[in-house]
Structures are given as C-alpha cells and as structure tokens.
Amino acid sequence: MTPVRRLRALLLASGAMAPLLAEPAGAADFVVATEAQLRSAITSAGTGDTISFAANVTLTADLPAVQANVTIVGNNNTLSGNNQFRGLFVGAFSGSTQVPVSVSIQDLAITDTRAQGGAGGTGAAGSGGGAGLGGALFVANQATVTVSNVSLTGNAAVGGAGGSGGSLGRGGGGGMGGNGGNGGGPGGGGGGGLGVGADGGTGGLSGQPGIAIDASAGGAGSGGGSGGASGGGGGAGSTGFITGAGGGDNAGEGGFGGGGAAGFSTGGSGGFGGGGAGTAAGPFIFGSGGFGGGNGRGSLAGAGGGGGLGAGGGIFVQQGGSLALAGPLIVNGNSVTGGAGTNANNGSAFGAGLFLQGNGTMTFASGAGQSQILADVIADQTGSGGTGGNAGSYSLLKTGAGTTTLSGNNAYSGVTTIQAGTLQIGNGGASGTLGSGNVANEASLVFNRSGTFTVANTIDGAGALTQAGGGTLILTGANTYAGGTIISAGLINFAAAGNFGTGTITLNGGGLQWATGNTVDISSSLAVLGAAGGTFDTNGNNVSLAGNIGGAGGLAKTGAGTLILGGTNSYAGGTTISGGVLQGTTSSLQGNIVNNAAVTFNQATIGTYAGSISGTGSLLVNGTSTVILAGTNSYTGGTTVAGGTLQGNATSLQGNIVNNAMVVFNQSATGTYAGLMSGSGGMTLQGGGTLAMTGASTYTGVTTVEASTLVVNGSLASAVTLNNGGTLGGSGTIGGLVASNSTLAPGNSIGTLNITGNFSQVGGAYVVEANAQGQADRINATGMASIGGGATVQVIAAPGNYGTSTTYTILNAVGGVSGTYSGVTSNFAFLTPSLAYDANNVFLTLALQGNAFSGFGGNTVNQRSVGYALDQTHANASGDFATVIDALAGLGTQQAPAVLDAISGQPYADFGSFNVANAALFMSALGQQMATARAGGSTGQRQALAMACDVEACDSARPLSAWFSGLGGLGSVQGDGNSSTLTYNVGGAAAGIDYRFDPRFLVGLGVGYAHGTQWVSSFMGQGWSDSVSVAAYGSFTQSGFYADALAGYAWFNNQVQRQIQIPGLQPRTASGSTGANQFLAQVETGYRFGIREMASVTPFARFQTSITSQNAFTESGANSLNLNVAQQTTNSVRSVLGAQFASTIPIGNERALGLGFRLGWQHEYASTGRPITASFAGAPTASFTVYGATPQRDSAIIGFSATATVAEATQLYLRYDGELASGTDNHALNLGVRFSW
Incomplete structure (x- = not known):
C-alpha cells in the first residue's frame, strides 16, 4: 500500500476525517458528491481507479493535482470553480521531476473555473506577474489526457499582475498561483511555482508556495537561487522553469509566461513565475518578460513588474503533454486575460479554448452522429507569435465519422488532417478559421460562415470541400483535393481553377464568385445543378462559360460584369438576373427568367425562347438572326433591338422598345402593345390576329401588315x-x-x-x-x-x-x-x-x-307584299307611321326579314286552316255515332234484323239513343320559306240524340263546343278560338251496304295577341278579335264484306266540305301598326278513299268488343293558300296580302276505333283519326258513351 493510502486508511479508522473522505463504491471506485470527497478521491486514488461524480460539485479552493492513472466519470454532472478556482490539474512528479501519467475524463461539465497567475511582489523594483494557465484543465508535461463527452463553458485563465516599486526589492511573482513575497528585509524571494521551488539565497522574505504537490516557496535572498524545473519564481538567482536564467546582479528575464522584473539595483528572473528584483546593481535595469509576459520597467523613482500571460481558458497543454478529445464535446464561452503590468507592459492572452505549448498533435475523434463544437480559440506558441526558443507548433487530427465544428478564430500553426467524418469551420456566424498550416482532407471539410473570409491554406487529399454558410469563402491556395467542391449556400470566390482542386464543382443553393480580374471558364468542372440551383457572381468581370449546364435547379446571375452562356444548356429551374448582364441564346438561356438587371440574346441562328421574362430589368437583342419570344412576359426595363430580328406577340413584347433593326409581331389572337417604340428599325405584323398599338411610337422604319389587323390608337411616325x-x-x-x-x-x-x-x-x-x-x-x-x-x-x-x-x-x-x-x-x-x-x-x-322596302333582295312573298305597301306610303307618312318608317329604314339586312314578318299579321291567315281542322274534329265525332249504331246492339244482331224482318217485326228493338263524347285534337302545318309553321291544339265536347225508324234508317242531331290555341313559329304571341257547332246526321244500312250523311253550322270567335319589336322603338302589342261562320257537310258510303264469322273488311268513300267566312276587323294596341284585316273565306273540299278492317271479340256475358282499323288517302280540291288581305292603320289605302302556312293537298289517313257493349243498352267507344303528310299532320281523338232505349 502506498503511503498516501496508508494515511487515508488510518484517518478513516480513527473516524475523525470520515465525512471528508470519499468512500470507494468498490475496490477502486470512488463515488463523490461533495468537494471534500473529490479532494480525497484525487489524493487517494491509484492506478486504474475510477472517480465517479454522484452530484454537482462547486469548489471553494483549488484542487490538488491528479497524479495517478485514473478515470474520472462525471455522469453528466458539473464541476464548478465558482469563478475563483481552477479545475483539474493533471501532472505527476517524482521529487521535482515530472513523470508520465494517463487520465480519462468522461461525461463531465466543467464550468466557471479560474486559473489565476500569481501577482508580482512589491518592492523598490516590483516583480513580474505569473502566468495563468488552463482554467478548466491543465495537462502537464508527461501527462496524457483523453476527454469524452465533456463540456467546458465559462472557464478563465488570467495572468498575474506585476508588482509595483517600493522601498525594498522583492521576489518574483508566483508561477501557478503563489504570490510573490511582500515585506521584510532586502531582496525578497520569488513566488512559488508549479512544482518544488528551489531556494534563492539569503535575503528577505520568501514568496508563497504554488499549488502543485510538494510545492514550496521560492527562495529568499539577494544572492542567486533558481526557480528550478518546478517553475517556482526565482529570486536573485539562476535558471527558471523551461527557459530563462536566474537573476544576477542585473534584472533577469521572466520564464515562460512570467513578467520581467524591474531592477533599480539587481533583479532576478523566474520560470513560469516572474523574475524578482535585486538591490545591488545599477539603476534603470529591468528584466524582460518571458513568452507572453509583459516586460518590467525600471526608473529612478521606482519600477514595476510586467503582467503575466493568460493562456488556455479551457485547456492548457504543457510541452510534453498529450490531449485527445473524443465523443461529444462543447468548448464555448471560455476566456483568457493577460495580467496587468504596473508601470510596465500587460501580459498577453492566447487560446480562450485551448492553448498548446511546444509541438504536438491534438486529436478530435467524434463518432457517427456525434457533434463536437469548439466555439473558442485554439492556439499554439507559433500561432500566437512565438519565435526562436518560444516557437511551438501543434497539428489537428480529425478522426471518426462525426462532425467537429471549429467556430473560433484559431491560431494553431500545424497541419490540419481530416481522416474521417466532417471538420466544419464556423457554425453560421462570422467567426471560425482553420489553423495556418496546410490541410490534408481525406473526408469532408465544410465551411459554414457568414460574411467574407479567406482560406489561404493549401488543401490536398481525396476529400470534398463544402461551402454551406451564407457568406463568401475566398480560396487562394493552389489546392489539389480530389473529392470535389459542393456549394450549398453562399459563394466561393476564386482566382484560378486550381483553387477548386481536381474534382467537380456542384452548385446546389450556393454559387461562384470570380475574383477581380479573373475570367477563367470553369464550366468543364461544373456538375449538374442541384435542385436548389446555382449562383454565378461575375464580380465586375466578363466571363464566358462554353460548356453545357444541366440539372434540376435554376441559374442565378449576380454582380457587375457579364456572364456569357455559350453551351446548349438544359437546367430546369429557370434563370434569375440580379446584377450585371447575362448573355446567351435561345439554347443557353433556359426556363422562366426573373430579370432585375439585364439579359442579352446574341443570336446567330433563328431560335425560340418559350419561357416568360419578368422583373425590372432590360432585354437586348443582338446578333444576325431571329429571336422568337413565345412566353408571357412582364419585365419593365425596356427592350433594345440592336441587331437581327426580335419576334413575339402582344404578350411577349411589352414595354418600351428601342428598335434599330427589326421587330415582328406574330399575332394570332387579339392583343395590345401599349409601349413606345423608337429607333431606326422597322416593324412587321403577321399571324392573322389583331394588334392594337396605343403608344406614341417614333421609330422611322416601315410598318408592314401581312394578312393581319393593325389598330393604331396612338401614333406612328412610321x-x-x-x-x-x-x-x-x-x-x-x-x-x-x-x-x-x-x-x-x-x-x-x-x-x-x-x-x-x-x-x-x-x-x-x-x-x-x-x-x-x-x-x-x-x-x-x-x-x-x-x-x-x-x-x-x-x-x-x-x-x-x-x-x-x-x-x-x-x-x-x-x-x-x-x-x-x-x-x-x-x-x-x-x-x-x-x-x-x-x-x-x-x-x-x-x-x-322609292322601292326601298319591296326591292329588298332575298325576301319572301309575304315580306315583299308588306314592302309594297310601305313603298306606297313612306313618302307621305306622318305621325307614328312616319316614326315607324324611320325606324324601318335603319334596319340591317339581318334584322329586316324578322321585322317585316312581325308586322305582317300571318297568324290571322292561319285561322283558316285551324278552323278547317276544328270542323273535321266535329264531323269525326258525328261519324263515330253512325258507325257505332251500325255495329249492332248488345248481341251484335242489329244488322241481322235489318236483313230478315220487316218494320213491324222489329217494333220491340230499342230505336232511341243518346251519346256524349270528349273531343281532343292537335296538329301542325309546316312553313314553306314564305310563311312560318303553324301549330295548334283543340279540346272540347259533343253530344247528340238519334232515332232508328227501322233497322235500316237512323237520323240524329248533334251539338259541340271546342276551344283551341294556335302558335306561329318566329312570331311572338298566340291565337285562340272558341267554337259552337250543330249538325243533323242520318244513316242508311242495307245488308253490307251503308250510306252516312251530315250537314251543319259552326260559329267561331277567333282572337290573336301578337308582340311587335322594331329596333329603335318600344315594343308594341297588337290585339285582334273577330267572328267566323262555317257551313259543313259530309257524305260517306261503303260496303261490308264478311271474312270470317266475326271479321270483316269495309271499303269506303267519303266526301267532306266546309266553308268558313271570317269577318273583317281592326286590331288595337299597336298604334299605326294595327292591321285592318279584310273578310276572309276559307273553302275545303276533300275526298277520302279507304277501307276499314273490323273484328268482333266476345268478352263474356254475351258481350262483345268491336275493333276497327282504317287506312285511306285524302285529297284536298280547294285552294290551300288561305291568305288574308290587310292594311296598316297608319296607311289604310295601301293593302297587302299575306299567306299562312299551306297544308299538303294529299295525305294518308289512319284510324282506329273500339266499341264495347258494357250493358244491355250501353256502349263505350274510342276513335282516333289521323292525317299524315309531308309537313302536315292532324290528329283527332273521340272518347264517349252511347245509351239506347
């Protein structure tokens, strides 16, 4: 067990420190939820152990250094420095020597940490401030750190302030956080450094210690002493950390990041810390700051130290350290600040996100679907201005299939290598750069920035370059990347084709911008346009694209200068022009054009542009051939025809036209050109349509109209x-x-x-x-x-x-x-x-x-007859009739025939035919009674009685009968080119009584009433007729022979109401009413032949006549156009030859149903013309004759009848009679009942 672990075990056993020490969850797993537990875990964990956060941790002091090979797992918790204290320091020491250590940091957010450089001491000559390095993470020499799914936000690295001059010299500023000495005897020592600070010599007070393990104070004394490899601030002594000799009699230089000491007498220099000041040397001597440190300043009255460096607000990697960033990553909102110099220079600030000392490679490994966002600056020594011994260059390596986004304005100087995935520069805003070195792109390099920015790096490799932001990317390198260029937004500005490498250029929402003076044709490198289209910004240049441009998208021309399209293009998204001139032909300009600048057709062969042109721009036609505009155009900038021919129509040629060649309107419909055409050219109208020109045109060439209509409602100088x-x-x-x-x-x-x-x-x-x-x-x-x-x-x-x-x-x-x-x-x-x-x-x-009305060519007999009457009277017409004559005089050839017919009164002439049809209907009803009586009684034996008995023997028969019939009819007489067609219908009733003197003789009397209506085609209005009829009839039957006869009288009340409309006059309604007397008679004979017991055929002949006399009358209601109608007589003499086929069908109870079918031929002997003679009330002396519709003389007769005995003395009957001829038809229906007693 290590000494540290033995100490921890003893403390836990005693119980005194248990609440402050992290308890491992397992053999080597430290779960921390408080700051104390975290400190304990850092000092206690050994190789292979894991420190796991169970909660957010906020610091109240700087943490100890992480010196063991451990894994720190944040579990998505946060480590906060409370804006006062540094985050993680990874570095291991053996005595004063740094040794290797490997640490992994995962799933942790580090925020609001602060690495504060030590302040220089105060004395007669103030000391330099120390460097503030690595706010969230310091990776020391020999340390290897891998971070994964880490967020670094709001962290800071701040250089220490330089000391001010005072009565006595003081030591240098602390390196990694210790302060310089302050007070005491002469020649104070330097502040504590990174590691163990070696003693300076003898002298005044020592500085405070640094934060690293086993760190001690800088040495005190005015004699020499070194800060040593530990990085402690030197006093008046020798070597500091990494660079810079110790102090001597003169003021020394600060080490890496240290501010120079000011020296009135003798000064020293430090390592990471600032150099101190001495007391024995000459005046005005001062030390210079180390890398990024401010120079000190000396003076007679006193001196001050330079400010310390602030570097790596997020991460600082010391020379010899190694950093890899894997998985999701956020580095954003971190900051660096140089220390303030006191009467001396301020310290510098580099790398708000990362600062990398010395030489090495930083690795970014984002996996598929993972995103790494570095919004803060990445810097190294060379990129931050370091040279000579202060130079150092770091490279960037991108691996993994995910995306790493750099949106800071970076200052690393090494090579950027993209092995996999995407390296994105910028995140839509105005910042984001690569380092200054070359780029080896084997995957995807994406620029997503606004504004204009330049990429001077040389880019090679097999990967692709994408411009995805809305800004303008300026490529200046001689690039050789082979994966192609994709522009999905914004522009790429280029000066040579080599700026795009060796691949194709795909435009899909973005575009190209030619650099000033560049006219290179890159059409051979263009791929088809994507659906979002492409923009071509000529930027003041005249550029030709000879190749073909295709694809689903549209083409947009922007910027000053001219873009000339020379290929046979097929792009489908239309064309937009917002700057300069777009020149092409009907083959190269495709789709609809939105023209807000200028478009030119330079046509060498005839061609048609079928799209539409809109916008505020102008159109120029040049060349030697014809441009045909076939679309519906609305551009408002005007048109100039400088050469060749411009052809279109009123929908494609709009606005003002400067015509110095030829304009052709090929007009197939009706249209208007409202613009002003000027110039020396000519204009041709063709196509068969109509063109109205309403502007004041001044062109001087000839206007030619070919088989078309030109309407000039403006003016033509031509x-x-x-x-x-x-x-x-x-x-x-x-x-x-x-x-x-x-x-x-x-x-x-x-x-x-x-x-x-x-x-x-x-x-x-x-x-x-x-x-x-x-x-x-x-x-x-x-x-x-x-x-x-x-x-x-x-x-x-x-x-x-x-x-x-x-x-x-x-x-x-x-x-x-x-x-x-x-x-x-x-x-x-x-x-x-x-x-x-x-x-x-x-x-x-x-x-x-004089013969104006009758001489009107092509009119009918009726119209001519009316015209003769008008000719006789128009010269002397007066009053209303003169008004009518004036109105008639103004009639056109299409109006006159209808008006002459309207005033003629033809409907009155048609009453004759109508009355004849009415008489035929009544005679048909009487004929039915005689036929029904012949058919026999209830047993069908009446004809047998007539043949076998005498009168006395038949006294017991029922000789008296009464009957009643409902009548209906309709018909028409077709017009003949002179008169119009007559159509009528009629309905009514008839009744009668008859007596049989013996079986052979029958006599009777019948009466009837009918009402009918008639219409005459092409006439407005109609006629009515009411009639009362009476007739006597008789029938003789002997064996199969029969003879029927009738004679009668009818009276008619005929009325007409007709509308007269003459253009220029108010409509008039004329009404007429008159009576008519009619005498009618009919004789029919035939012979019945029995075919079988109950069937027969009866040939018959009929003679029928009527004489109808219609009284004279005068209309009312139409003023001078009222007609005085003379008396009219209508005669009808007709014969019918035909046969009836009959059969009797028993229906039970000794009842029978008799059926008959008739066919025949009818011939009219009297005149069928039936005219009337009339005169106008306004010209009573000039009469005229008008004919009605003329019936056919010959017609076919068809008929059907049915008689049924429904009781001993009662019969029901139905009879239909029809007359059919070409253009004439008449139909009569008779339904009734007959009683006998």
Whole structure:
C-alpha cells in the first residue's frame, strides 16, 4: 500500500476525517458528491481507479493535482470553480521531476473555473506577474489526457499582475498561483511555482508556495537561487522553469509566461513565475518578460513588474503533454486575460479554448452522429507569435465519422488532417478559421460562415470541400483535393481553377464568385445543378462559360460584369438576373427568367425562347438572326433591338422598345402593345390576329401588315404598308399609308384615322361605320389621296332612326383626291348607299329610295307584299307611321326579314286552316255515332234484323239513343320559306240524340263546343278560338251496304295577341278579335264484306266540305301598326278513299268488343293558300296580302276505333283519326258513351 493510502486508511479508522473522505463504491471506485470527497478521491486514488461524480460539485479552493492513472466519470454532472478556482490539474512528479501519467475524463461539465497567475511582489523594483494557465484543465508535461463527452463553458485563465516599486526589492511573482513575497528585509524571494521551488539565497522574505504537490516557496535572498524545473519564481538567482536564467546582479528575464522584473539595483528572473528584483546593481535595469509576459520597467523613482500571460481558458497543454478529445464535446464561452503590468507592459492572452505549448498533435475523434463544437480559440506558441526558443507548433487530427465544428478564430500553426467524418469551420456566424498550416482532407471539410473570409491554406487529399454558410469563402491556395467542391449556400470566390482542386464543382443553393480580374471558364468542372440551383457572381468581370449546364435547379446571375452562356444548356429551374448582364441564346438561356438587371440574346441562328421574362430589368437583342419570344412576359426595363430580328406577340413584347433593326409581331389572337417604340428599325405584323398599338411610337422604319389587323390608337411616325389581306383600323395617327388589296377600317367603332402624309389605296375595301346621328368613319390625310384598282366602300351602319337621307364625309385629303371607288355596299336592308366626290373629299349618302322596302333582295312573298305597301306610303307618312318608317329604314339586312314578318299579321291567315281542322274534329265525332249504331246492339244482331224482318217485326228493338263524347285534337302545318309553321291544339265536347225508324234508317242531331290555341313559329304571341257547332246526321244500312250523311253550322270567335319589336322603338302589342261562320257537310258510303264469322273488311268513300267566312276587323294596341284585316273565306273540299278492317271479340256475358282499323288517302280540291288581305292603320289605302302556312293537298289517313257493349243498352267507344303528310299532320281523338232505349 502506498503511503498516501496508508494515511487515508488510518484517518478513516480513527473516524475523525470520515465525512471528508470519499468512500470507494468498490475496490477502486470512488463515488463523490461533495468537494471534500473529490479532494480525497484525487489524493487517494491509484492506478486504474475510477472517480465517479454522484452530484454537482462547486469548489471553494483549488484542487490538488491528479497524479495517478485514473478515470474520472462525471455522469453528466458539473464541476464548478465558482469563478475563483481552477479545475483539474493533471501532472505527476517524482521529487521535482515530472513523470508520465494517463487520465480519462468522461461525461463531465466543467464550468466557471479560474486559473489565476500569481501577482508580482512589491518592492523598490516590483516583480513580474505569473502566468495563468488552463482554467478548466491543465495537462502537464508527461501527462496524457483523453476527454469524452465533456463540456467546458465559462472557464478563465488570467495572468498575474506585476508588482509595483517600493522601498525594498522583492521576489518574483508566483508561477501557478503563489504570490510573490511582500515585506521584510532586502531582496525578497520569488513566488512559488508549479512544482518544488528551489531556494534563492539569503535575503528577505520568501514568496508563497504554488499549488502543485510538494510545492514550496521560492527562495529568499539577494544572492542567486533558481526557480528550478518546478517553475517556482526565482529570486536573485539562476535558471527558471523551461527557459530563462536566474537573476544576477542585473534584472533577469521572466520564464515562460512570467513578467520581467524591474531592477533599480539587481533583479532576478523566474520560470513560469516572474523574475524578482535585486538591490545591488545599477539603476534603470529591468528584466524582460518571458513568452507572453509583459516586460518590467525600471526608473529612478521606482519600477514595476510586467503582467503575466493568460493562456488556455479551457485547456492548457504543457510541452510534453498529450490531449485527445473524443465523443461529444462543447468548448464555448471560455476566456483568457493577460495580467496587468504596473508601470510596465500587460501580459498577453492566447487560446480562450485551448492553448498548446511546444509541438504536438491534438486529436478530435467524434463518432457517427456525434457533434463536437469548439466555439473558442485554439492556439499554439507559433500561432500566437512565438519565435526562436518560444516557437511551438501543434497539428489537428480529425478522426471518426462525426462532425467537429471549429467556430473560433484559431491560431494553431500545424497541419490540419481530416481522416474521417466532417471538420466544419464556423457554425453560421462570422467567426471560425482553420489553423495556418496546410490541410490534408481525406473526408469532408465544410465551411459554414457568414460574411467574407479567406482560406489561404493549401488543401490536398481525396476529400470534398463544402461551402454551406451564407457568406463568401475566398480560396487562394493552389489546392489539389480530389473529392470535389459542393456549394450549398453562399459563394466561393476564386482566382484560378486550381483553387477548386481536381474534382467537380456542384452548385446546389450556393454559387461562384470570380475574383477581380479573373475570367477563367470553369464550366468543364461544373456538375449538374442541384435542385436548389446555382449562383454565378461575375464580380465586375466578363466571363464566358462554353460548356453545357444541366440539372434540376435554376441559374442565378449576380454582380457587375457579364456572364456569357455559350453551351446548349438544359437546367430546369429557370434563370434569375440580379446584377450585371447575362448573355446567351435561345439554347443557353433556359426556363422562366426573373430579370432585375439585364439579359442579352446574341443570336446567330433563328431560335425560340418559350419561357416568360419578368422583373425590372432590360432585354437586348443582338446578333444576325431571329429571336422568337413565345412566353408571357412582364419585365419593365425596356427592350433594345440592336441587331437581327426580335419576334413575339402582344404578350411577349411589352414595354418600351428601342428598335434599330427589326421587330415582328406574330399575332394570332387579339392583343395590345401599349409601349413606345423608337429607333431606326422597322416593324412587321403577321399571324392573322389583331394588334392594337396605343403608344406614341417614333421609330422611322416601315410598318408592314401581312394578312393581319393593325389598330393604331396612338401614333406612328412610321409609314404603313398594308399588304394583301391586311386590315388597318384605329383612331390614331400614322406617317403615311399604302394599301394594296387590303381593308381600311378607321376608328374603334366610329372614328378618324389621321395620315401625316400621302394615302394610296389599290383594290381592297374601305369599311365605313356610320350611325343615325350623322357620324361615320373618316380618313384625314395631309398629303394626296389616290384611289384605284377596283377598291370599294363597304358601309356597316349601326341601328337607329336614320330618316330618308343622310350624308357623311368619309375621306379628306389636303393634297387632293384622285380616282374613285368602284362601288359601295351597305348592311342596310332599305337605305341605299351612294358616293360623291369633290377635289378634296369623298362623300357617302344613305337614302331611302322609292322601292326601298319591296326591292329588298332575298325576301319572301309575304315580306315583299308588306314592302309594297310601305313603298306606297313612306313618302307621305306622318305621325307614328312616319316614326315607324324611320325606324324601318335603319334596319340591317339581318334584322329586316324578322321585322317585316312581325308586322305582317300571318297568324290571322292561319285561322283558316285551324278552323278547317276544328270542323273535321266535329264531323269525326258525328261519324263515330253512325258507325257505332251500325255495329249492332248488345248481341251484335242489329244488322241481322235489318236483313230478315220487316218494320213491324222489329217494333220491340230499342230505336232511341243518346251519346256524349270528349273531343281532343292537335296538329301542325309546316312553313314553306314564305310563311312560318303553324301549330295548334283543340279540346272540347259533343253530344247528340238519334232515332232508328227501322233497322235500316237512323237520323240524329248533334251539338259541340271546342276551344283551341294556335302558335306561329318566329312570331311572338298566340291565337285562340272558341267554337259552337250543330249538325243533323242520318244513316242508311242495307245488308253490307251503308250510306252516312251530315250537314251543319259552326260559329267561331277567333282572337290573336301578337308582340311587335322594331329596333329603335318600344315594343308594341297588337290585339285582334273577330267572328267566323262555317257551313259543313259530309257524305260517306261503303260496303261490308264478311271474312270470317266475326271479321270483316269495309271499303269506303267519303266526301267532306266546309266553308268558313271570317269577318273583317281592326286590331288595337299597336298604334299605326294595327292591321285592318279584310273578310276572309276559307273553302275545303276533300275526298277520302279507304277501307276499314273490323273484328268482333266476345268478352263474356254475351258481350262483345268491336275493333276497327282504317287506312285511306285524302285529297284536298280547294285552294290551300288561305291568305288574308290587310292594311296598316297608319296607311289604310295601301293593302297587302299575306299567306299562312299551306297544308299538303294529299295525305294518308289512319284510324282506329273500339266499341264495347258494357250493358244491355250501353256502349263505350274510342276513335282516333289521323292525317299524315309531308309537313302536315292532324290528329283527332273521340272518347264517349252511347245509351239506347
């Protein structure tokens, strides 16, 4: 057992120190929950033991050094220095010699520790301050420390302050925490150092001891003495720790980190501590500080010591020590502060995170998924300015698959080697650097910084470099790394292709920036663009990329200068321009373009750009060929055509255009160009659509219109050439006009086209719009007007009340008019156009001629008849009828036919056919009664009685019958191109009584009432008819022969209400009512042939006639358009030849059902024209004749009947009669009951 463990055992046995000593959980496991237990464990643990934290520990004093090979496990607890005391000191000593020790520190947070350098002593010449080193962890010479899952935050290393001059000399400042001597006799000794401090010599008071085990005070005395390897501050003596000789008669130099002693007489030097001051030497002598220590200062009145070094706020590794950092790690918020010099220089501060003395390698080993974040500075001696004996260089080695992030502005000077995983520089902010040495990258090097920063290191290896931050990374090294460059954010500024190593460059959210003066083409190294796209910042340079650029992302051009894309590109994410000029062709510029700077198409072959261009930037077209813009563009910076041809349409060509070459609008639809076009170039319109130009364009080239329509509502300085099939319209101004076999249509509806030059029209048409207010399209020319080649005038007039004659000026030429138009037409039905000329004008007159209404070409007989009446009266019309004439005069060819029909009164002519159909329905009802009576009684024996008995023998038969029928019918008569189609329906009832004198003779009387409605197509309104009918009928039956006859009278009340609409007038409703008398008669005969016992066929012939006389009447409600309708007589003489097929079916109880089917042919002998003669109330002397729909003369007859005996003297019957012909049909239905007694 070691002496320390024996001592611990004795103390525990006595019980006196038990609460203060850690009790091992096992044979070599110390569980600590308090500061006392931790101190006990550090001094008690031996090789292979474990010190485990069970709780957070806060220090009240500095801990002893860890000198055994132990493992310290924090269990995610915290060790706090309470902002006063240092953390862990790892170093072992054998006497005054440092010996190897290996310590592992795991899962521990060390925070708020403080390594404070000793203050220099006060005397006649003050001593230098000591160094403050390794706030959280000090790794001494011969010590090996591995940390894993450790967090170092808020720790500090602070150099000691220099001493001030006083009456007597004093010793040097303490090295690792001991203070210099103060007071007593002359020549005080140096402060205590790291280890054992050797005595100085004889003299005044000694300094205080350091913190290391077995540390003792610095020697006292004015004679020589050394701080020794322990690092104690020297008095006036010899060698200090690591460097610096002992003091002598003169002031000495401080050792590593020590402040120089000031010397009025004699000074000494220390090791880690500051040098002391002597009393015997000459004045103004002072020592210089060691590495990082402030120089002392001497003066006649007194002197002061320099401040001590502050280094390694988180970790200090002494030369000869070794540090490896594994697993998760946080080094953040640590600090270093140099000691204040007293009337002398302050100490320096290096490595807030880590300071590494001497030469060596620090290892960062983060595993897969693990993150190491070092936000504080890593520094070594060379990187902190050390040279010569104070130089020292440390390298960084990154291993493991995880990520190590350096976000401090580091000052280590060795090589950075990335064997595995990722070394990230910066964490999104403005700080983070590599060391100054070269980089061997075999895995992944990532930069994630904002702002602009330079990496001058030479980077080699097989790994990749990634720019992931939003800042600009400037690569200046001649790099050879082969893993490629990935830019996912920000920019990489480069001066040569070699800055990117030998791999490919992948842009996926970031971009490239050319250094000033650099124009290198790196397109051969570019990989396809990632989905997030790539940025190209030319930075004031003119750069060409000849290679092809593809990928899913977009291309962004930024910075001043020009980027020229020369490849056949296929990138899919579109193009954005926010600075400088992007130049390309329709093959190299891809996708939609957001242009907030300038884009240039330099086209050598014809090409189409199908994307859309938006933004505030401008567009330049250059080259020798044609650029076709096919997208919908909205850019607002204007367009310049300096060479070649720019082709588009009203959706792709927008804004102002400086046209010094050629612009083509290929317009297939209707569009507007509202910009201003200037320059010396010309413009062509093609494509068959319409382009309206509303701006004040000043370009001087020729405007050519090819089979399209140009509407000028602004102004063109250019002359217009209107070629075959072209049209020119609008109310603007043009510089001249040459029209060949084309159309002129000034205005937008009605307007004036102004020509500041000559006008020539050869062939084609001048289309003139006019209205009833005396306004018409017009051309005003300041030069000459020449007309020829068969050019015509076409008038398109608006509806209105024109009157009988209106004259318009349609052409005025200041330089005179030569030639004439070959003809003039209009869209008027009744107004006739004509042209007249004088020296400077062409006049158009629209006048109502004498035969205007009847001479309207292409109208019907009815329309012409009405027109004749209007022609006879329009010259002398007055009042409302004159108003009507004016309105009619303004009708177009499409309106006139319908209006002439509307005022004609055709529905009255159709009453004749309607009344004839009504008579046929009533006669059908009477015919059914005679047929039912012939069919027999309840047993079907009535015909047998007629053949076998005389009158007396039949006295017992039921001779008297009464009947009642419901009537219905419908039909239509198709129009014939003159008249419109008639459609009607009718419903009513009939009743009667008849008497059989003997089985052969039947006489009877019937009456009926019907109501019907008629419609005439293309007429608004309808007609009604109510009728009352009466007729006598008789039937003779002998064997199979029969003869039926009837004669009667009907009275009709016919009414019509029709709407009249004439453009320009209020609608009118005309109402007419009249009576009609009708005489009707029918004779039918036939012979029944029995086929079988209960079946027969009966050929028959029928003759039917009616005479209908409709009374004259006058309408009301339509003012001068009311009709005076003359009396009308309608005759119908028809014959029917056909046959009926009948059968009797027994239905039980001696009852029978008789069925009959009829087929026949009907012929009409009378006239079917059935016209009316009428005149207008406003022109009663001019009558006209109008025909209604004309029925066909021949038609097929079909019929069906059913008779059922339902009681001894009761029969039910159903009868249908149909007339079918081409364009004519009539259908009658008769359903009723018959009683006999």
